[in-house]
Amino acid sequence: MSIAKYLHNLGIPFEVMESREDLIELKWLLDNGYKFSNVFDADVLENFSKVYVSPGISNNNPVLMQANFLNIEIETDIDIFLRLHSCIKILISGTNGKTTVTSMSRKLFSDYLDDKRVEALGNIGNAVLDNIDEDIDIALVEVSSYQLELSSSISSDIAVLLNVTQDHLDRHSSFEDYKSIKKKIFNESKLVIKDGRSDLSTKECFYFKEIFKEYDHCFDDLTGIWPLHDIENIKAAISILLAYLVLQKEISFNDKSKWESFIVDCLGILNSFQRLAHRYEILDIKEGVAYINDSKATNVAATVSALESVHDTYGDGKAILICGGDSKGQDFEELKTIPKGLLKKIYIFGKHKDLIAPYLKNHAKIELVKDMKGAMEQIITDTVDGDVVILSPACSSIDMYNNYEERGDEFRRLVDSV
Numbered sequence: 001m002s003i004a005k006y007l008h009n010l011g012i013p014f015e016v017m018e019s020r021e022d023l024i025e026l027k028w029l030l031d032n033g034y035k036f037s038n039v040f041d042a043d044v045l046e047n048f049s050k051v052y053v054s055p056g057i058s059n060n061n062p063v064l065m066q067a068n069f070l071n072i073e074i075e076t077d078i079d080i081f082l083r084l085h086s087c088i089k090i091l092i093s094g095t096n097g098k099t100t101v102t103s104m105s106r107k108l109f110s111d112y113l114d115d116k117r118v119e120a121l122g123n124i125g126n127a128v129l130d131n132i133d134e135d136i137d138i139a140l141v142e143v144s145s146y147q148l149e150l151s152s153s154i155s156s157d158i159a160v161l162l163n164v165t166q167d168h169l170d171r172h173s174s175f176e177d178y179k180s181i182k183k184k185i186f187n188e189s190k191l192v193i194k195d196g197r198s199d200l201s202t203k204e205c206f207y208f209k210e211i212f213k214e215y216d217h218c219f220d221d222l223t224g225i226w227p228l229h230d231i232e233n234i235k236a237a238i239s240i241l242l243a244y245l246v247l248q249k250e251i252s253f254n255d256k257s258k259w260e261s262f263i264v265d266c267l268g269i270l271n272s273f274q275r276l277a278h279r280y281e282i283l284d285i286k287e288g289v290a291y292i293n294d295s296k297a298t299n300v301a302a303t304v305s306a307l308e309s310v311h312d313t314y315g316d317g318k319a320i321l322i323c324g325g326d327s328k329g330q331d332f333e334e335l336k337t338i339p340k341g342l343l344k345k346i347y348i349f350g351k352h353k354d355l356i357a358p359y360l361k362n363h364a365k366i367e368l369v370k371d372m373k374g375a376m377e378q379i380i381t382d383t384v385d386g387d388v389v390i391l392s393p394a395c396s397s398i399d400m401y402n403n404y405e406e407r408g409d410e411f412r413r414l415v416d417s418v
Contacts, residue, residue: 001023001024001028002077002128003052003054003077003129004016004029005129005237006077006080008034008335013149015037015179015236016035016037016038016049017038017040017041018036023255034068040062042065043060043296044194045066045070045072046070046160049150049246050072050073050074051073051074052074052076053075053150054077055076055123055146055147058171060256072158073152075131076151076152077127077128079151079152079153080129080132081131081141082154082217083153084132085131085136085139087137087138088137088139088157088244089137089141089158090105090138090139090141090160090186090244091141091154091189092140092141092142092143092155092158092160092162092168093144093145093160093182093204094160094161094163095117095163095164095166096162096229096305097143097163098123098143098162099123099124099180099242099296100233100276100279101160102122102140103120104233104234104237105120105237107269108237108266108269108270109138109241111138111269112241112265112266112269115319116135117135118136118139119131119136120142121139121140121141122141122143123144132405140218143185145181145182146171146395148181148182148184148185150186150211151184153188154187154188154189155189156188157189157191158189158190158191158192158193158247159185159189159191159193160194160214160236160371161182161183161185161194162233162236163195163212163301164179164182165334166178166301166330166334167298167301167302167328167330169391172326173274177316183215190204191204191206191243192204192206193204193205193206193207193240194207194208195208195232196411197208206239208235208239209235210235211242214256214259214368215263216259218260218263219231219234222234222267223313225278227309227312228240228279229280229305229308229309231235234270237266237270238263238266240261243268243367259400271403277405278294278295278296278404280294280306280309281294283411283412283415284416286385287383287385288387289384289386289387290314290389290392291389292389292391292392293412293415294306294391294393295392295397295405295407297392297394298393298404298407299326299328299330300332300335301334303321303393304334304335304338306392307321307339307342307343307390307392308339311339317341317342317343317344318343319344320345320379320389321343321347321364321388321392322348322349322372322379322390322391322411323347323348323392324349324350324352324354324395325393325394325400326350326395326396326397327395327396328357328395328396330394330395335356335359338360340363343364344387345382346360346363346364346365346366347379347412348360348368348369349370349371350399350400351367351399351400352395355366356395361399376411376414388412391407391408391411
């Protein structure tokens with residue numbers, strides 16, 4: 001709909017193909033005289049000069065396949081924004097943490113550069129084309145693998161790739177394909193930010209896990225307050241601001257005399273950052289039992305990271321894990337790397353519970369339950385003072401919920417009723 005309204009404002013005629021008949025703004029389309037079809041009809045393409053595609057559409061869609069065959073240009077909203085807007089463009093992607101890092105970066109940039117207008121756009125929930133005419137100085141654009149896969153020209157001032165682990169293998173043909181799509185973010189960037197040196201780059205590159213090693217003491221006070229994976233996210237966000245200042249020649253990368261004070265200033269700004277819902281969200285402590293909503297952990301790596309943070313904060317044998325859902329084609333082998341003795345008990349529900357269970361059988365006693373409510377009914381009788389109950393599904397929610405937010409909200413309600 002963002003693309004449709006952009007074209008409407010420019011007076012460019014278009015038609016819409018959308019598989020959902022309950023499109024919220026269908027009335028707007030019809031009232032403005034636009035044709036709508038809930039069938040993807042490739043036969044009509046000879047009447048069109050361009051195809052605009054939303055990230056929910058995969059490359060094997062018949063319309064896209066026919067468009068490629070006819071050499072009809074395919075474009076995304078990200079392509080348009082990157083080409084037309086004059087602002088500094090910072091692209092942020094990764095399997096896990098990209099929304100958190102984008103939000104942290106907006107807080108950092110807005111407070112540190114209070115004379116600049118900074119916006120967080122893209123996959124974070126603020127469509128880029130809704131902002132195409134806005135007077136923005138710096139755009140922090142979160143991009144998913146779906147958006148990267150479909151975009152034709154990914155140009156940016158700074159490109160950030162936080163991590164790449166298994167995810168969305170129900171959409172992408174293989175993990176190798178998924179990795180190559182993620183790496184498209186670097187194609188036309190001036191400066192690159194990555195987690196480590198596993199891939200050589202000819203561009204100027206910042207490695208956010210290494211860049212502050214001499215200043216690790218600055219982050220010591222975060223331990224126990226922030227989960228381990230969010231401390232990495234904080235370092236990534238500070239690296240992005242540093243990279244921007246280097247790009248603008250406001251800081252010299254080789255002159256580190258002011259780095260410590262810079263880091264301290266950034267941490268001071270992030271003291272007031274409100275952590276996002278459903279991401280290692282500590283809901284409550286009841287009768288000595290902590291409850292953590294990590295519903296956004298929709299892949300195995302996210303759950304492993306969350307459990308490492310639980311272990312760091314609470315110690316051995318305290319964690320009761322609730323997991324399960326739609327596997328999205330993942331391999332659950334990485335679940336075997338969870339430290340022995342960390343888990344006290346495991347409850348698994350959802351479409352692929354039988355697929356997940358074998359990978360966790362050596363960690364703790366497993367209960368296969370019908371749903372989250374069934375898990376919580378047993379947990380209430382199982383827990384003792386000092387335990388921590390964490391919903392960290394390692395799976396998509398689409399088998400039982402509309403999205404991970406709805407899943408997390410149910411967990412919150414169940415905790416409230418304890």
